[in-house]
Amino acid sequence: MSKRRSRGRNHEKIKKVNFIYIISILIVLLILFFLTFLSLLNMGNSKILHNIYINGISVSSLSQNDAKEKLNSELDTILSQPITLSFEDFSVDFLPAEIDFSYDTSSALEQAYSIGRTGNIFSNNLNILSSLFKRTNLTSKYSYNEEKLINIINNISVDIPNLVIEPSYYISDDTLVITGGTDGNELNKDKTRDLLLSTIINNQKSLSLPVEYISSNSIDIDKIHDEIYCEPQNASVTKNPYKISAEKDGIDFAISIDEAKELASNKDASEIYIPLKYIKPEITIADLGEDIFGTKLGTSTTIYDSTNFNRSTNIDIACERINGTILEPGETFSFNKVVGERTSKNGFKEALIYNGGEVDYGLGGGICQISSTLYNAVLKANLEIVERKNHSMTVSYLPIGQDASVSYGSVDFKFTNSRTYPIKIVATAKAGVITVSVLGVLEKQEYVVTFETEILETTDYKTTYEYSSSVPVGKEEIKQVGKNGYKCSTYKILSLGEKEVSRTLLSTDTYKSQKEIILKHK
Structure with a gap:
């Protein structure tokens, strides 16, 4: 009796298990059918899935073309609106166009459209179901001008209020002037760069600038000394290849570094003054002589009346002043600067001059013959003329159109050494003959x-x-x-x-x- 009851219960259990098994299979088949239906339905649908965003802009249920049109339109609007960058009471507006910022939406649109389409049936169906409940945000590729971005950040950094001031220095004649620093604000430029790009990408309209209050550096005498110190350099010339190196003065502290540090330790001083000394090189360009000034590049000769004492004196002074002048390549010569003001104190005499179209007496009369003779030598040396003016009336010592008038404070004669190597002016006035020559090195093409x-x-x-x-x-x-x-x-x-x-x-x-x-x- 008990055995029959036991067999009955087992039979009931088997039937129950079989029923559950069959129901499970039916549910799985139903789910597979439903998912297959969803997949086939999506494959036949040309629109992007629900809950898909690009750069925060919804492209859900749109065709690729409609999504592209909407995306580009809204992004153009967003990029045309200013972003306010601020720190405390300071603010400045920034437009993404200032750094040539632009989006390339093509790849993001392709990616958006591919969701639920390009995988296997299971991954596609999972993406389809996920899109019903979960938002997906894609980011377009973008480009911008890094150099313009850095320049804008640099400009903003100097406008921040209460900036930190680092110690600085400058050289005034034979004195080094050092100004101490002041604590203050400093913009974190790297952080600003990253935050600004993030602000643009996330369509935000404001950004709090990452400004930090920092202490200025202390005055570093050792560092400053290393920066200004230099050994004197002798002038030199090499023949193959031909190269001339001009001399350079050396510069150093005129006191010891320890003494300079003692001066810098004075916290009450707004400026610190350290005396400097200049060290002359042993060999200058002038000492190289024939090695670099062995060729006459241009020469001119004019005649004057040596019996006219005052005029001859003026000619002698001007001649001596310009004689031996050396000009480096690119250096400009000013006759008035080299000869100086025409005063009795400077030795000049009264002699005939042109004054307002009339002949009159004036200090320095006659030196225009030196400037004119020099002008012709300079022209023959094929140098660049910077400033030159003719006399008000013709002169007897040169053809018309080839003179150069000078008058201190108003009319100057200037030219630039436009050649490759240094040049030297040699001027003599003797026995009624003025000769001015420009010496130097021949170019490859003369x-x-x-x-x-x-x-x-x-x-x-x-x-x-x-x-x-x-x-x-x-x-x-x-x-x-x-x-x-x-x-x-x-x-x-x-x-x-x-x-x-x-x-x-x-x-x-x-x-x-x-x-x-x-x-x-x-």
């Missing part, structure tokens, strides 16, 4: 320099008469020689052998006429 002057207009001088009892009856004396006036253009011609290479207009000059004055018996 030109023959000549001039040509074209007279455009001529103004005949007028004759006037004055009367004096000192003139014998029936006789006439010339008090002032007449000079015609001219307008002319002067050209510089460069030639290689017999071939003209270039013709350049040097200047167009206008000279006033000078009236002739004849004395008659009164």
Whole structure:
């Protein structure tokens, strides 16, 4: 009896297990059918799944084209709006366009569309189900100009209020002036860069700048000494390849480093003054002599009246002042600066000058002959003219268009050493002959320099008469020689052998006429 009951219970259990098993299989088959249906339905759907975002912008249930149009439109709007960067009361607006920021949405759109489509049936169905409950945010690729971003951050960093001031120094003649630092604010530039990009990408409209209050560095005398100290360098020349190195003065503290540190330890001083000493090199460019100044690059000679004491004295002074001047490549020569102010204290005498179209007496009369002779030598050396003006009337010692007037404080003659190597000016005035030469090294290509002057207009001088009892009856004396006036253009011609290479207009000059004055018996 008990055995029959036991077999009955077992049979019931088997039936129950079989029922559960069958139901489970049916549920699995139903789920598989449902998922397959979802997958097939999605495969036939050309729209992006639900809950898909790109750069925070919903592209859910949109076709790729509609999503692209919406995304680009909204991103353009977002990027056209300023982002406010602020710290305490300081703020500045920033536009992403300032760093050429732009998005490339194509890959993100492809990725958005591929969700639920490109995997196997299980992963696709999982993504489809997930999209019903979970938001997916994709990020577009972007590009920007790093250099512009760094420049903007650098500009912002100097506008932050109450900036930290680090110790600084400068050299004034023979004194090193050091200014101590002050504690203050400093913008963390690296952090600002990362935060700003993140702000743009996340479509945010404001950013609190990462500013830190820091202590300034203490004055580092050892570091400053290392930065300013240099040994004197001798001038040198090498022949193969040909290279000239100019001398350089050395510089050092005129006191010991310990003494300088003692001065820097004074916390009450706003500035610290450390004396400097300059150390001259043993060999200068001038000492190299024939090695670098062995060739005449251009020379000019004019004649003057050596019996005119005052005018000759002025010529001698100007000649001595410019003689021996050395110009490095790129260095500019100023006649007024080198010769100096024309004063009695500087040794200059009264002699005839042109003044407002008239002949008059003035200190330094005659030195224009030196500037004019130098001008011609410089032209023949094919150097660059920076400033030059003709006289108000023609001069007797040079052809028209080839003179160079000077007047301290108003009219200067300047030129630049436009050659590859240093040049030296050599000037002499002796026995009525002025010779000015430019010495240096020949370039690989040297030109023959000549001039040509074209007279455009001529103004005949007028004759006037004055009367004096000192003139014998029936006789006439010339008090002032007449000079015609001219307008002319002067050209510089460069030639290689017999071939003209270039013709350049040097200047167009206008000279006033000078009236002739004849004395008659009164």
